[in-house]
Amino acid sequence: MEKFKVLITDHIAEEGVKILLDSGDIEVEEKPGISHDELKKIIGNYDAIITRSGTTVTADLLENPGKLKIIGRAGVGLDNVDIEAASKKGIIVMNAPTGNTLAATELTMGMMLAAARKIPAANNSLKNGEWNRKKFMGIQLFNKTLGIVGLGRIGSNVAIRAKSFGMKVVAYDPYIKKSKADSLGVTLLEKLEDLLKISDIITFHTPLTKETKNMITKKEIEMMKDRVILVNCARGGIINENDLYDALKSGKVFTAAIDVFEKEPPKDNKLLELDNLFVTPHIGANTEEGQKGVAVIIAEQIVNALHGKSYMNAVNIPFMKSQLPLDLQVYFELIENIGKLAAQTIKGRPDEIKVTLVGKKFEEDICERTFDTPFSYQPFTIAAIKGFLEVSMQETVSYINAPYFAKDRNINVIESKRDIYDKYNDLLVFEVITDKEKRVIAGTVFNDNEGRIVMFDDFRLDIIPKGTFIYFRNFDRPGVIGKVGTILGSNNINIAGFELARQNGGEAIAFVSVDNKITEEVLDEIKKIDGMIEANVVEI
Numbered sequence: 001m002e003k004f005k006v007l008i009t010d011h012i013a014e015e016g017v018k019i020l021l022d023s024g025d026i027e028v029e030e031k032p033g034i035s036h037d038e039l040k041k042i043i044g045n046y047d048a049i050i051t052r053s054g055t056t057v058t059a060d061l062l063e064n065p066g067k068l069k070i071i072g073r074a075g076v077g078l079d080n081v082d083i084e085a086a087s088k089k090g091i092i093v094m095n096a097p098t099g100n101t102l103a104a105t106e107l108t109m110g111m112m113l114a115a116a117r118k119i120p121a122a123n124n125s126l127k128n129g130e131w132n133r134k135k136f137m138g139i140q141l142f143n144k145t146l147g148i149v150g151l152g153r154i155g156s157n158v159a160i161r162a163k164s165f166g167m168k169v170v171a172y173d174p175y176i177k178k179s180k181a182d183s184l185g186v187t188l189l190e191k192l193e194d195l196l197k198i199s200d201i202i203t204f205h206t207p208l209t210k211e212t213k214n215m216i217t218k219k220e221i222e223m224m225k226d227r228v229i230l231v232n233c234a235r236g237g238i239i240n241e242n243d244l245y246d247a248l249k250s251g252k253v254f255t256a257a258i259d260v261f262e263k264e265p266p267k268d269n270k271l272l273e274l275d276n277l278f279v280t281p282h283i284g285a286n287t288e289e290g291q292k293g294v295a296v297i298i299a300e301q302i303v304n305a306l307h308g309k310s311y312m313n314a315v316n317i318p319f320m321k322s323q324l325p326l327d328l329q330v331y332f333e334l335i336e337n338i339g340k341l342a343a344q345t346i347k348g349r350p351d352e353i354k355v356t357l358v359g360k361k362f363e364e365d366i367c368e369r370t371f372d373t374p375f376s377y378q379p380f381t382i383a384a385i386k387g388f389l390e391v392s393m394q395e396t397v398s399y400i401n402a403p404y405f406a407k408d409r410n411i412n413v414i415e416s417k418r419d420i421y422d423k424y425n426d427l428l429v430f431e432v433i434t435d436k437e438k439r440v441i442a443g444t445v446f447n448d449n450e451g452r453i454v455m456f457d458d459f460r461l462d463i464i465p466k467g468t469f470i471y472f473r474n475f476d477r478p479g480v481i482g483k484v485g486t487i488l489g490s491n492n493i494n495i496a497g498f499e500l501a502r503q504n505g506g507e508a509i510a511f512v513s514v515d516n517k518i519t520e521e522v523l524d525e526i527k528k529i530d531g532m533i534e535a536n537v538v539e540i
């Protein structure tokens with residue numbers, strides 16, 4: 001059996017490598033420091049790569065992704081990975097966000113103390129033969145106000161520790177609930193400006209995004225208290241480096257402690273010339289425990305993902321089917337199958353797909369956007385698009401790239417919710433409009449826990465969408481169905497089920513479930529029956 005191949009492009013702890021090797025069917029290659037060009041040449045030979053911030057995974061690397069299925073980040077920050085480019089290629093991007101939280105928290109505490117007491121400068125001074133106690137006058141943390149920008153995992157842990165120092169802690173984070181801040185004893189402020197004005201020390205713990213890049217420039221620094229202390233152990237670029245330089249030089253900022261830089265390593269960076277700036281070379285995650293933590297988490301996730309098992313922390317799949325409640329998993333499969341059915345029974349190029357989630361079951365959103373994606377569809381909509389596109393695109397379409405493919409094809413995707421539809425309390429309705437026609441298919445789940453199609457355009461029926469069917473639409477007159485039966489029988493095709501629906505005096509439709517494969521010839525014979533409007537083979 002061919003083994004999976006995993007390439008590690010940065011240093012990770014050996015505990016993680018061991019987990020990959022112990023799985024028995026994974027080959028591991030370690031190429032720390034591999035160049036971009038070399039990586040581009042070989043990336044397609046691997047099922048997964050494991051990176052840290054030292055590897056930038058750009059769109060051009062993923063142009064020909066070969067068999068690459070997973071980009072695993074042994075750490076938190078994914079600003080070095082083009083997630084959108086990976087998603088378009090159906091590649092899972094995952095990180096290990098909890099492994100290094102305490103490492104970064106503890107470095108932040110150290111940097112805060114270092115900056116308040118100028119410890120690194122005092123250390124250098126003494127080692128250079130000086131004994132200058134007066135020069136190293138610091139600022140006490142007790143009773144000071146600490147402003148935390150980004151109250152996530154690290155921000156929260158910093159808050160807990162800062163409170164034990166007797167600091168007042170305020171935070172700005174527009175994405176967390178007030179109750180979370182309350183539980184930490186932290187005052188959540190409405191505006192960044194409010195935090196800037198009242199904090200004696202400000203520490204940053206946000207990801208680097210369009211919103212947070214240059215979040216702190218000259219303008220924001222001017223709002224701060226004189227002799228403020230700044231700490232950044234999150235990402236370079238959150239504080240504008242030129243403006244920080246000026247503020248440190250003028251003394252507006254007392255000291256700053258920085259672990260991360262706009263460009264790493266920071267070459268010809270004038271910040272490094274300043275005595276009141278203390279720096280470390282992006283070592284926030286560098287504790288034995290932190291490195292073991294991220295390596296083990298990412299390795300376990302990759303082993304599970306490669307073996308088709310459930311895994312955590314994929315940032316470009318907003319949900320995991322296996323993590324949905326069981327009853328919703330049935331709906332999820334149903335809508336995907338409805339998408340497949342629609343694609344096999346409709347003519348023309350799709351312009352619009354609309355998914356309506358009906359009923360209390362679907363009232364609450366079950367997933368949120370986890371990264372800066374243009375889409376925020378619920379899993380059912382993604383499954384519906386995937387099912388529909390899969391018929392023409394086969395396995396190239398996945399839950400990750402389905403929305404991107406729909407967008408590329410100019411298909412307008414609409415998601416809506418309703419309380420009730422027709423006589424149904426819980427229903428998923430799939431509508432597709434092409435340049436030739438419109439189709440509406442709806443399904444629900446009864447007590448037997450089987451997904452069923454109950455509406456097909458204006459027809460009411462009850463079919464379990466699994467297996468091979470002949471779908472046909474005919475004028476509702478005697479003889480048509482008999483002839484279909486005769487053709488199938490004479491071709492040794494066994495009928496497993498038959499569902500018929502009709503409109504008064506008009507047209508009828510039927511889904512004939514069969515045990516054998518339907519050839520083109522058999523389908524042609526059926527299409528030629530007098531009174532037949534259309535006939536198709538549907539495979540679900």
Ligand SMILES: NC(=O)c1ccc[n+]([C@@H]2O[C@H](COP(=O)([O-])OP(=O)(O)OC[C@H]3O[C@@H](n4cnc5c(N)ncnc54)[C@H](O)[C@@H]3O)[C@@H](O)[C@H]2O)c1
Nearest residue numbers: 077104150151152153154173175205206207233234284285
């Ligand atoms: N220096 C290091 O070696 C090191 C180590 C670990 C993590 N980090 C970095 O630290 C950062 C935080 O990590 P984490 O694990 O706490 O992440 P997290 O996702 O738990 O927390 C980030 C928080 O930032 C908030 N946020 C996002 N945009 C914001 C905005 N515009 N304004 C205010 N808040 C905003 C989010 O709501 C979230 O609560 C990440 O950038 C990560 O890469 C650095």
Ligand SMILES: O=C(O)[C@H](O)COP(=O)(O)O
Nearest residue numbers: 052053054075076077285
């Ligand atoms: O985002 C992270 O996890 C930290 O910045 C650590 O990055 P590193 O794995 O490159 O040390």
